[in-house]
Amino acid sequence: MNIGIIGSGSWGTSISKVLLNNGHNIKIWTRDEHVFNSLKNGENPYYLPGISIPKSIIPTLKLEEVISDSELIVLAIPAQAIRSIAEQIKPLYSNQIIVNLAKGLEISTQKRVSEILDEVLKINKYVVLSGPSHAEEVARDIPTSIVAASNNMELAKIVQENFSNVSFRVYTNNDIVGVELGGAIKNVIAISAGIIDGIGGWDNSKAALITRGLAEITRYGIKKGAKKDTFSGLAGLGDLIVTCTSQHSRNRYVGEMIGRGKKLDEIIENMNMVAEGVYTVKALYEEIKDLNIEMPITEKTYEVLYLNKDPRKAIHELMMRELKDEN
Structure with a gap:
């Protein structure tokens, strides 16, 4: 199968590498000429230092090359960039399966990725791939299990069959809402x-x-139409555990630096990758008040990040x- 990857992080x-x-x-699209040249040389030191990238993966700076030549398109870009990229690929898109890897909500609309793509592309072939899956370990073929969710189970099974291998196991799920919100x-x-961790590692x-936190995610998800069982699975509890505990977690790292007394702007400025939670908490903060959903951890996280509340006071x-x- 010809597969195009949009995003070279x-x-x-x-x-x-898995595919x-x-x-x-x-084929993998990047807007960064430095990354383009590195991938041609068999590495991506900006995002995966020390890992060999096969030269048979073809990098391109032209978005149209990835879209026109592919039977399946993978979106591997931050959630806040989804709408912009969707607008760019709209004239090129010819109803291929789109697999989304982003885990976030759009700040201005509180919409999930599937809702944004449906709005822009009128998409009917959508699968979200989510679960406990840090890229640094996936790239090293460390055993990983995740979920492919779609409203069309045939599409979920196509993704399951084409993405799964001895070190990357994919389960199927029909709860797009729950899988996207859990992630x-x-x-x-x-x-x-x-x-x-930053304050004391308690x-x-x-x-x-x-x-x-899982109780908050579940409460919000059910309110938005998700299935409760999804949040006890890989896209819920599994992803929550790995993101809260791993040295690879960018979101956990942001919190650790906050706990050590650093300011959010300073932390973000010194990161070369996106911590989606910094933006997702912004999207959630006003909505959970409007919907009267009890999410105290989420509210206090927002107050610490954006209202300069002392973490110990929170x-x-x-x-x-x-x-x-x-309960």
Whole structure:
């Protein structure tokens, strides 16, 4: 199968290796000439340093080459760039299957990626791939299991069959809403987990945060039409655990630096990759108030990031909330 990857960051490069190993022909688009030249030389030191990239993966600076030659298109770009890229590919798009790897919500509309693509492209062949899957490990063929979700289970199975191999196992799911929201909101909880790491690395606190964070994700997801069971699976609990605990997690790293006293602008300025949770929490903050959804961890994370609330004060306020039944 001819597959086009839009995005040459760590995820786009890693998934291109997976698909090449499965016998597919791969083209990968980048807007960065330095990355383009590096990929031609068999590496991507900007996003996956120290990992060999097969030269049979063909990089291009022309978006139309990836779209026109591909039977399946993979979107490996940040959520905030989805609308812009969708507008660019609209004249070129000819109803190929689109597989989305982004995990976030659009700030201005609170929309999920599938909703943005449906609005711009009127897409009817959409699959979201999500779960506990840091690119750094996928690129090294470390065993990884994730979920392909679609409203059309035949499409989910096509993705499952073409992406799966001995080190990359794909399950199917028909709950796009739950899989997209699980992937997006866990990044917010991971920032909070990082704050705990930065302040003191407290195990008790972090375990409680992950557990109560999952309750928030589930509460929000059900309100938006997701299935409860999705959040106990790979795209929910699985992704939440890895993002809150891994050294590879950009969102956890942002929180850790906040916990150590650094300012958000300074942290973002010194990162070469996107921490989606920084933007997703912005998208969520006003909506959860409008919908009257109880998400105290999310609210306090926003206050720490954007209202300069002291992290220790935010933790204190969470601990001193009204006492209640766990469920």
